[in-house]
Amino acid sequence: MTDTTDVAPRSRTVSPLDLLRPPVRRWRTTLAGVLLGLLGAVGYLATAGGFEATAVVAVRPVVTDPFTYPGPGSDRVVNMTVENGLATGTEVVTAVAAATGQGEEAARASLTVELPDGSQVLRFRYAAPTADAAVAGANAAANTYLDVRRRLYQTQRDARIASYDQSIAALAAERDKVRAALPSGAGSVAATAALDRLRSLNDQLGELATRRADAAAVDVTPGTVTRIATPPAAPGRMPLPIVLIAALAGGLLAGAVLATAVEALSRRVRTGYDAATISGLPLLAELRGRRFGQGRSQLTADLRYLVPAILGRLGPATRRIVLLAPGSGELPTGVAAGLAVALADGGNEVHWQDLTPEAPLSRSRVLASATGPITERPRPTDTTEPLTRPRPSPVLVEQRERDRTSASVTRSVPIGRGRVWLIAPADPDEKLITLVRAVPADWDALGVRSVQQAAVVLVARRDHTRAADLDRLATTLRLSGVRTLGIVLVSGHD
Secondary structure, X not given: OOOOOOOOOOOOOOOHHHHHHHHHHOXXXXXXXXXXXXXXXXXXXXXXXXXXXXXXXXXOOOOOOOOOOOOOXXXXXXXXXXXXXXXXXXXXXXXXXXXXXXXXXXXXXXXXXXXXXXXXXXXXXXXXXXXHHHHHHHHHHHHHHHHHHHHHHHXXXXXXXXXXXXXXXXXXXXXXXXXXXXXXXXXXXXXXXXXXHHHHHHHHHHHHHHHHHHXXXXXXXXXXXXXXXXXXXXXXXXXXXXXXXXXXXXXXXXXXXXXXXXXXXXXXXXXXXXXXXXXXXXEEEEEEOEOOOOXXXXXXXXXXXXXXXXXXXXXXXXXXXXXXXXXXXXXXXXXXXXHHHHHHHOOOEEEEEEOOOOHXXXXXXXXXXXXXOOEEEEOOOOOOOOOOOOOOOOOOOOOOOXXXXXXXXXXXXXXXXXXXXXXXXXXXOOOOXXXXXXXXXXXXXXXXXXXOOOEEXXXXXXXXXXXXXXXXXXXXXXXXXXXXXXXXXXXXXX
16 A cells, blocks of 8 residues: 655544554553453452351430420431440440450451441441351340440439439428428418428329339330341352452453553554654555465565655656664565565666675575576676875775675576666666665664665554654654655564
C-alpha cells in the first residue's frame, strides 16, 4: 500500500478501538496484571478461610418510670447509638472471649455489630476459625447484650420501687403516729384537725401504693433473639465465582492501565499515520514482511509499489539513495536488499552498498535473486600509486589496496530488466542508481555522515521504532539540509 502525498496527515478522532490498542500491544504487561489479580484472589481465599455466624436481636424499648414520659411515643423509640455501645462493651466482649476460648482483643476484633438503618435490630456477626466457635461467639454476644440491658433497666426499676417503699414507710409511720395521738373528745377542733391530717396521709399512701404497683408492673424485657446463630455451611467469604470474576476484572483493569502508562512513557510507531505525523514526512509505503507464516510475496509486491514512489521523487539530479533507520534492527535485511532487487527488476542499473555488519547476508539475498548468469571479472593487480606534490622529489602519501577476498572481482547480478552491481562498475552509467543501506543513526556520532550528497529514505519498524528517536532523526536531517524523500513503515520480521 503506497501513499505519496505531501500533505500533512489530518488529525483524527480517538475511537474506543484506539484505547484498546495499548493493552493489546503490550499484552505481556496486561497478562502480568491479570496474574497479579489471580494471585490476590488466591491470597484472599487462603486467608479468608474462617467461619462466620450471625445472631439477630430485636431491641425492645423499656420505660422504667411510666409517669415521666418525655413525649408521646417515647416508649417506642430506642437510641440505637447507645445500644451499639452496650453491644460492643466490655461485658459482652468478656463473655464472648470466655465462650470461644479466645483473648479479649481477638474476640473484640472478630465481633461485628451491624445497625440496619431505620430499624431497632442488631446483628451480631462473629468470625472464628471453626464453625462451633463462630456460633458460640455470636450467640454469647447476643445473649450477654440482652442480659446487660435487662440488668440495667431492672436496676433502674428496683431503685424506683425502693424509693416508693421508703416514702410509703415514712408516711405509714407518720400516719400511725397521728392515729395514736387522736384526742378522745370528738367534735373538738384538735380532733377535727387530726382526722383531716389522717385522711391526707391515707390518700398519699394510696397514691404511692398505686404508683409503686405500676412501677413494679413495668416489663423490663430488653428484647428478643429473633435469629439464633447456626453453624455456617461454608467458610465466611465471598463465593468462589465472584472472587475469580473480581480478580480477573481487577487484574485486567490494572494491567490495561499499566500498559497504557508504559505505552505513553515509551511510545512506539504503530501505524503509517504515526510515522508520517511524528516525522513530518510523506508516507511512501507500508511494507508487510513475513508474519504469521506468510511468505515474502506480499513484501515483494509492496516493494514494487515503493519503487515508483521513490523514483518519482528522486529526480535526475540525484542518483544516490540512502536507506536510514533510527536504530539497530529497524531496517531488515530483506527489505533493504529487496528494494535493490525491485529497482533492478524495474529496468534500472543499481549499485548496492551495505555499510552494516549484515552486508554478507544482504549480498547473498541479492545473489539469490539473480535471473541470469552472474558476471565476474578479476580486478587489476594491487598497485601502489605514488602521488607527487610540488617538492624536490615525489613523496608516497597513500597506498590503495584492493580487497583480497570476494571483492577482488567485479560482480554484477542480472535481475529482471536491470542489473545490481555489488561493486561499482569501472565506467558507471549516468543513470546508475546507488542504493546505500546506512548504519543506524544511533551508531553514527554525527547522524548524517552517510547521507551527504544523497536523497534519504527513512525507515521505521512497526512496534519497534521509538517515536522520540524517529522525531529526533527527522529533525536532525531537516536542520542539516538533507533531502529526505519520505518515510517507509515496515511490518513483520525479516
